[in-house]
Amino acid sequence: MNKRKVIIPVLSAAILFPSAVNVFADPYKQVENVKSVEFVSMPVPATAEEKSTMYSDAQATVTLKDGSKKTIDLDYSPLT
Secondary structure: OOHHHHHHOOOOHHHHHHHHHHHHHHOOOOOOEEEEEEEEEOOOOHHHHHOOOOOOOOOEEEEEEEOEEEEEEOOOOOOO
């Protein structure tokens, strides 16, 4: 069997699959328990070390419909 006849469709599927999967996502689906999300900023980097590194001290405060709140630390994760 000709390798080219197999490789081209497989590579095409590998490229198209990630974009096709996003079609099935539901971006407007409501989260039942969440009332609001507030982003809490972080202070401006003050030292040379803080200015030269990638980091985040920011937080998000999630308020649920029952009135309870949860604060979540946001982090910096490089894409690989």
